[in-house]
Amino acid sequence: MTATPGPNGKSPADSLKENTALPLIAAPMFLISNPELALATCKEGVVGSFPALNQRTSEGLDEWLTEMDEGIAKMKAADPDAVIAPYAVNLIVHKTNPRLEADLELCIQHKVPVIITSLGAVPDLVKRVHAYGGIVLHDVTNVEHAKKAVAAGVDGLIAVGAGAGGHAGTMNPLTLVTEIREFFDGIVVMAGGLTTGKDILAAEAVGADFAYMGTRFINTVESSADPAYKQMICDAKASDIIYTPAVSGIPANFLKKSLEDAGYDIEELKKEGVNAPKLKPIESEAAAWKTIWSAGQGVTNIDDVPTVAALVTRLKQERKDAALALQGKPGLGKPDPAKPGKAAKPKQKPPGF
Numbered sequence: 001m002t003a004t005p006g007p008n009g010k011s012p013a014d015s016l017k018e019n020t021a022l023p024l025i026a027a028p029m030f031l032i033s034n035p036e037l038a039l040a041t042c043k044e045g046v047v048g049s050f051p052a053l054n055q056r057t058s059e060g061l062d063e064w065l066t067e068m069d070e071g072i073a074k075m076k077a078a079d080p081d082a083v084i085a086p087y088a089v090n091l092i093v094h095k096t097n098p099r100l101e102a103d104l105e106l107c108i109q110h111k112v113p114v115i116i117t118s119l120g121a122v123p124d125l126v127k128r129v130h131a132y133g134g135i136v137l138h139d140v141t142n143v144e145h146a147k148k149a150v151a152a153g154v155d156g157l158i159a160v161g162a163g164a165g166g167h168a169g170t171m172n173p174l175t176l177v178t179e180i181r182e183f184f185d186g187i188v189v190m191a192g193g194l195t196t197g198k199d200i201l202a203a204e205a206v207g208a209d210f211a212y213m214g215t216r217f218i219n220t221v222e223s224s225a226d227p228a229y230k231q232m233i234c235d236a237k238a239s240d241i242i243y244t245p246a247v248s249g250i251p252a253n254f255l256k257k258s259l260e261d262a263g264y265d266i267e268e269l270k271k272e273g274v275n276a277p278k279l280k281p282i283e284s285e286a287a288a289w290k291t292i293w294s295a296g297q298g299v300t301n302i303d304d305v306p307t308v309a310a311l312v313t314r315l316k317q318e319r320k321d322a323a324l325a326l327q328g329k330p331g332l333g334k335p336d337p338a339k340p341g342k343a344a345k346p347k348q349k350p351p352g353f
Helices: 012-018 035-043 058-078 100-110 123-131 143-151 173-181 197-205 227-235 256-261 285-291 297-301 308-326
Strands: 024-026 048-051 087-092 114-118 135-140 156-160 187-191 210-213 241-244 252-255
Touching: 012 135, 012 187, 024 035, 024 048, 035 048, 035 058, 035 087, 035 308, 058 087, 058 100, 087 100, 100 123, 114 123, 123 135, 135 143, 135 187, 143 156, 143 173, 156 173, 173 187, 173 197, 197 210, 197 308, 227 256, 241 256, 252 256
Parallel strands: 024 210, 048 087, 087 114, 114 135, 135 156, 156 187, 187 210
Antiparallel strands: 241 252
16 A cells, blocks of 8 residues: 655655655654754754653643744755755544644644654544645554554554664564565654664665664753763663563563662563563653653664764764675675666665765
């Protein structure tokens, strides 16, 4: 199934790629992402985002959307030739979110370029976003939910695999993207432990249009994360990430040390099946995520806190270097259209090359 072309006749994937300098989306992170971080990523040609619920009220969200609109307009006016990426807002599409209608209406009024939906794919929401020319991406952790989202008319799927920060899935992200590509030709975004430019190239190689990074952007200067949170990420390895439903009732990945600091018994949390601990989650989602810190397995590759500009420059170079390194691998010689039997050069290079 293919996503419906937009008003300009181009596919949503092509439209989004044309407005990015790197096939990357900075994931919306609860209590972390804000306009400062989103604007910094957009300025570098990377899709920036934040959850609507990071503002405590719809009135506050309206202020953030105005800040985004004005900020992007100023950047474009200052440098008309620069690739300024669009921004995205994450909406929780679930009956337990009393603000959904008010927040959606604000996004429609501001014509938010990209809406990322979670915990529900609703055809009516998709139609309302499409009416003003917006794009809808929906995050999924398995093929069953992916097919439901496609049936709802979304433009793209965010394949959240094992190892991702926050509410992650259990499938290998490479496998999840491959299975989704068997029935969907729209935008596919791969998520799950991605932190480097090499990871972006790997996502593209398996069939994704974009990579999705959250944890890597926690450790940036513009992120609103606590300095101690950033340091804990620098100190952590993949083995320090614990996947558990004990914190909020839904399985998610958390930093082991923050769980220990909160009084959790790590050995108990590691138990599965009938031996799994029957722990009562922290009642307030905000309280849970403020005191117990989430991160993905990609922490292994994070040991610094750069500015967004410096990070994106590094990611671009890492992606290029990885592509060049592959040319020397057996069976992957440099394409040469002038010689028989060689692969022809692509008509258009991917963003960033």
